[in-house]
Amino acid sequence: MNTTALAAVNTTASVEAADDNYRLAPHNLEAEQALLGAVLVNNEAFYRVSDFLEPEHFYEGLHRQIYEVIAQLVRVGKVATPITLKTFLPSDEPVGEITVSQYLIRLATEATTIINAADYGRSIYDLAIRRSLIGIGEDMVNDAFDSPVDHIPREQIEDAEKRLFELAEQGRHEGGFHSFNDALKDAIDMASSAYQRDGNLSGVSSGLRDLDKQMGGLQASDLIILAGRPAMGKTSLATNIAFNIAKAYQGEVQADGTTKTVNGGVVGFFSLEMSSEQLATRIIAEQSGVSSSEIRRGSINEQQFNDIVVASQQMQTIPLYIDHTGGISISQLTARARRLKRQRGLDLLIVDYLQLLSGSGKRSDNRVQELTEITTGLKALAKELEVPILALSQLSRQVESRDDKRPMLSDLRESGSIEQDADVVMFVFREEYYLQRMMPKEGSEEFFKWQAEMEELEGIAEIIIGKQRHGPTGSVRLQFEAELTRFSDLAQDDHMPAQYE
Numbered sequence: 001m002n003t004t005a006l007a008a009v010n011t012t013a014s015v016e017a018a019d020d021n022y023r024l025a026p027h028n029l030e031a032e033q034a035l036l037g038a039v040l041v042n043n044e045a046f047y048r049v050s051d052f053l054e055p056e057h058f059y060e061g062l063h064r065q066i067y068e069v070i071a072q073l074v075r076v077g078k079v080a081t082p083i084t085l086k087t088f089l090p091s092d093e094p095v096g097e098i099t100v101s102q103y104l105i106r107l108a109t110e111a112t113t114i115i116n117a118a119d120y121g122r123s124i125y126d127l128a129i130r131r132s133l134i135g136i137g138e139d140m141v142n143d144a145f146d147s148p149v150d151h152i153p154r155e156q157i158e159d160a161e162k163r164l165f166e167l168a169e170q171g172r173h174e175g176g177f178h179s180f181n182d183a184l185k186d187a188i189d190m191a192s193s194a195y196q197r198d199g200n201l202s203g204v205s206s207g208l209r210d211l212d213k214q215m216g217g218l219q220a221s222d223l224i225i226l227a228g229r230p231a232m233g234k235t236s237l238a239t240n241i242a243f244n245i246a247k248a249y250q251g252e253v254q255a256d257g258t259t260k261t262v263n264g265g266v267v268g269f270f271s272l273e274m275s276s277e278q279l280a281t282r283i284i285a286e287q288s289g290v291s292s293s294e295i296r297r298g299s300i301n302e303q304q305f306n307d308i309v310v311a312s313q314q315m316q317t318i319p320l321y322i323d324h325t326g327g328i329s330i331s332q333l334t335a336r337a338r339r340l341k342r343q344r345g346l347d348l349l350i351v352d353y354l355q356l357l358s359g360s361g362k363r364s365d366n367r368v369q370e371l372t373e374i375t376t377g378l379k380a381l382a383k384e385l386e387v388p389i390l391a392l393s394q395l396s397r398q399v400e401s402r403d404d405k406r407p408m409l410s411d412l413r414e415s416g417s418i419e420q421d422a423d424v425v426m427f428v429f430r431e432e433y434y435l436q437r438m439m440p441k442e443g444s445e446e447f448f449k450w451q452a453e454m455e456e457l458e459g460i461a462e463i464i465i466g467k468q469r470h471g472p473t474g475s476v477r478l479q480f481e482a483e484l485t486r487f488s489d490l491a492q493d494d495h496m497p498a499q500y501e
Contacts, residue, residue: 207244
């Protein structure tokens, strides 16, 4: 590249020479000029960088203008050359000792090849990311020095993590309007992924056949509420789903080095009530077939111990990450979820349970308002991370006072915001639990009737879908093994193997 042209755009070089302590932000003007020259010679070079390189990634202002005009021309099917560009740029404006028009011609004439265009583009992009990191770091330093008295450090940390996450995600969560054509492409991509994925689901498979059939899997960006009274099996169902998805995980390395989930997924589990060891015991019991109570008491035989060892070995490599910190706020949960997405990837986030979270500010006397902040924050997080969030919730005691104890949306505790912000609301209901507490006198007529009902309901759980934005409501029956805390598909006649007499 001609040294006169390089000197013309590098207007701050004299400042660097005058003061050795002054540091310019990272940039590479030669790479910017080489890329622009390559594109002007052959517009095909633009398509090698257009999917990741934006005008704002260029350090030099004139280069930003040139690249932006090139992008506009190429995208409407026109040819971008020094001749066509000069109409849209201040062609007579001086660039050192030459005009913009002459500078464009020099960029094109001194271009060598388009082979390295992608490498030049990646270099420009990486330097832009480094400049953004410097900006975030400077803001952190300035905020820490000038922080007001009532501004707690945790808020600054969370803000910095948010900005770093957005930077790491390469601007995928930009705001503003998107064309319907872009939305249409996303819808087609989703349909294509569903066609290729096991089970032909548009969302992540829960591992439970009938539940997936009703919901189409767990959909990205959805806030899914799983509610129920104590002892219904909410946590058991959540751990079953978490393990099923993590166990089915299959990733595919992309050209840029990132890993794309093909089946299953990476699962993050916020356990605000139980420890990670308790959750692990439940999953081991489910997979080994040895009850969790026997594992805790140590009353197992050699064969059962071997089953536990085999199950544990199979579980060691699954991408299931547990955070069992109690009493965290919605802002802390958000920051940790972003960090997990950035470091390990994330396809499903589970929160057990909603009422144990606190708001981001000081403890509020208005719990309804605080819960509204929590549910709104979880829905926003689901959209930001583009993953489904499964949040467990308690139900109010009014369920117990009704004859029909099947839960309803109005039973959600403390706030209507749960129903409002949720895309899906599911209830776990086990009629067996209530019926066994109503045992009449043994030997009586009522007892035999009760016994028949118990046999019919034994091991049956019902998942009631009370709300679903993108599909029908209804209920799904599952098998529940209390000793193993395991939910599974209920055997049905149309799923049974053929029988011969």
